Amino acid sequence: MSFAKKISTRALYIQVRDHLAQQIARGVLKPGTPLPSELELADQLGVSLGTLRKGLEALENERLITRRQGSGTYVRDHAADMRFTFDNLRTKDGAAIPFTVEFVSAGSGPASAEEQERLQLEAPEAVARCLQVRHHEGPFLLEQISLAASRFAGFDCTKLTNPYRIAVLAQEHGVLVGTASESAEIARASREVAARLEVDPETPLLRLDRIIYSLGRVPLEWRVGYCRMNAVKYVTTLRN
Amino acid sequence: MSFAKKISTRALYIQVRDHLAQQIARGVLKPGTPLPSELELADQLGVSLGTLRKGLEALENERLITRRQGSGTYVRDHAADMRFTFDNLRTKDGAAIPFTVEFVSAGSGPASAEEQERLQLEAPEAVARCLQVRHHEGPFLLEQISLAASRFAGFDCTKLTNPYRIAVLAQEHGVLVGTASESAEIARASREVAARLEVDPETPLLRLDRIIYSLGRVPLEWRVGYCRMNAVKYVTTLRN
């Protein structure tokens, strides 16, 4: 395998990055396992060590691999690593919330107009939906989720009978998760939401609206959550 | 000037980065102006081109410089660039809020116990305080600000008679701004806050609590804001 001969306008180290990212997505390189050594890889791919290393750097920034001096370069296991969850909610003292998830209901069908718009679907493709409640000393977060099923190769909507984690789902279906964008507003609890969260109607809640994108900026999941904030806060880090 | 001879355990490119960062902080390299070319700089500093470039890469990631192929490497002007504001509030349709600031009052004095704790001051050092209201079709955000004056070399608390921007202040006093961390909760408007924001008491508001740190992770500013969310939302991007 050699890139150098290919006619491509893209920089060689970008091609290296893309190639390895694809290998990871396809499961050729499995989570938790080491890549060949840099010298080996550079040789296999027919590029210089420096070029390979620049590609690996990019993959490291994208959280696809970790490198340990003296040990090796490893495919990151997003499924096992509990940090890959896009969850900004914390307890009042800033600790992670040890919540449990109550799975309320699931379903699937063609995307609604709003789902189609938010998930940037070109047609009313299949969408898996799910309603769940997070508990921690009582219910605190109700979530309604829409998953762009068509973007997870071979995904069976009917199998969605339990809470899932996007990192696990992505890893199982050859999808690389990138970033997410979330907006928060204050909303009053509707009668139904109030019941689920065991609060009075009219209680002010934090309404969270989040879209998770793939590394290629394709929307994967749309989620709207209603959160009672009595024991919880929303925490972010700003990096300019 | 040569680093190579120095006895330092730190990597050479880190020393290059730190040296240039210091030059920028001190104003030797001025915002908006170009650095010497890479070849020149490498020569001046007595390091190889590759080492210099690795240092520049780090500075670019820290938003201290921008590099343009064919043109040059420039010191970023955080004061002129309106993006460096750590502001996650947007209009409902996601646009920047064209607000104006009403400066209510200012003061200064030794840090309170809470300020000392939040700003990680070792003693009750001088703190500049300021109360202001942001307007956009009426008042929407009341902010009470505590600035760690001792961390801005030669800062005169009494000069604080107008709204300031942290980027400007930092640039004027040789401070490099790094990241910020912010937490949001829902709080009811006190009588005083309600008056300032022209809402009914008991109106649910978003309470924002933010600390801005220097590049060296030293707290610079602590700010608590109360925001009415009728025309505004809080937006973040999550990167894992």
Added chain:
DNA sequence: GCGAATTTGTGCGTATGTATT
């Protein structure tokens, strides 16, 4: 516990491509 082998990190030098001025 030590040392050898392995692997990534750092540093140098050079040549060429590409965008800007």
Added chain:
DNA sequence: TAATACATACGCACAAATTCG
């Protein structure tokens, strides 16, 4: 068009951390 600046790519040597016999 020519000069200049950053970007890409190659190759080599050694340092530092880890692993394993």
